[in-house]
Amino acid sequence: xxxEYEKKDKLLILKITEEIDHHSCEKIKKRAxxxxxxxxxxxxxxxxxNVNFMDSSGIGMIIGxxxxxxxxxxxxxxxxxxxxxxxxxxxxxxxxxxxxxxxxGSEFEKCI
Amino acid sequence: xxxxxxxxxKLEFLSKSSNESFARITVAAFASQLDPSLEEIADxxxxxxxxxxxxxxxxxxxKEGIIKIKCKLFANSIEIEISDNGKGIExxxxxxxxxxxxxxxxxxxxxxxxxxxxxxxxVKVESVLGVGTKVTMKKMIKVTDGIEEMKVRL
Numbered sequence: 001x002x003x004e005y006e007k008k009d010k011l012l013i014l015k016i017t018e019e020i021d022h023h024s025c026e027k028i029k030k031r032a033x034x035x036x037x038x039x040x041x042x043x044x045x046x047x048x049x050n051v052n053f054m055d056s057s058g059i060g061m062i063i064g065x066x067x068x069x070x071x072x073x074x075x076x077x078x079x080x081x082x083x084x085x086x087x088x089x090x091x092x093x094x095x096x097x098x099x100x101x102x103x104x105g106s107e108f109e110k111c112i
Numbered sequence: 113x114x115x116x117x118x119x120x121x122k123l124e125f126l127s128k129s130s131n132e133s134f135a136r137i138t139v140a141a142f143a144s145q146l147d148p149s150l151e152e153i154a155d156x157x158x159x160x161x162x163x164x165x166x167x168x169x170x171x172x173x174x175k176e177g178i179i180k181i182k183c184k185l186f187a188n189s190i191e192i193e194i195s196d197n198g199k200g201i202e203x204x205x206x207x208x209x210x211x212x213x214x215x216x217x218x219x220x221x222x223x224x225x226x227x228x229x230x231x232x233x234x235v236k237v238e239s240v241l242g243v244g245t246k247v248t249m250k251k252m253i254k255v256t257d258g259i260e261e262m263k264v265r266l
Contacts, residue, residue, distance in 0.1 A: 019133060021129075021133060021161055022129050022132060022161075022168065022169065023130055023133065053157060053158075055161040055162055055227070056165075056221045056222075056223035056224050056227055057220075060219035060220050060221040063219070064219040083151075084150075084151065084158075088223075091223070091227065092221060092223055
């Protein structure tokens with residue numbers, strides 16, 4: 001996972017660089033929680049551009065991080081989500097809580 | 113009804129989480145003989161991943177065991193049987209319910225069976241307490257024969 005933190009906007013970008021399943025989730029959860037807890041960001045962006053696969057383990061992972069971010073008063077967003085993954089996210093109903101930004105999001109572009 | 117399958121494969125591996133990707137990729141590679149669409153392949157991979165994860169987390173409760181996969185290819189469908197010799201499911205109806213999970217402490221979403229059911233055309237679950245669980249899934253693969261496509265257009 002690649003981590004970028006924009007101090008000015010308190011924006012944390014977590015770019016996941018592997019397939020998300022029960023196996024990889026543990027590692028992703030630990031790293032994401034660590035980054036969220038040390039930065040207490042206003043906004044957390046999960047970048048899915050390098051994620052080609054996700055199963056229901058990913059839903060549990062996203063909900064868990066969402067709860068943590070919300071506890072600190074922050075927001076969460078998903079970007080660059082592929083159609084096959086969007087299908088699972090839609091089915092789970094979590095898109096009612098967390099939005100998907102279609103084109104990378106303006107904050108993200110500012111950072112690169 | 114033609115029930116003769118055209119090809120078959122069997123796979124056996126330890127219930128380690130690192131084998132989840134191995135299992136879904138292997139089944140997807142075998143299924144590719146039917147020339148499925150990218151979406152159909154993604155559906156198969158996800159369903160296999162869900163079933164194998166269930167064997168590891170619930171069947172064997174993260175202890176070592178053996179997971180077996182049997183795949184049969186028919187003319188326009190694939191049948192995937194995933195089984196373990198784990199603890200078995202007490203109440204299958206309950207386990208299949210949307211958002212039901214017996215392992216909420218692990219941040220499980222309870223979506224596993226729901227995903228299998230919506231991504232595959234048939235899902236059958238058989239389980240005996242203390243003996244194991246077998247999930248049999250079937251997916252129809254649309255034949256995208258060039259000639260057939262032309263006929264449709266005409």
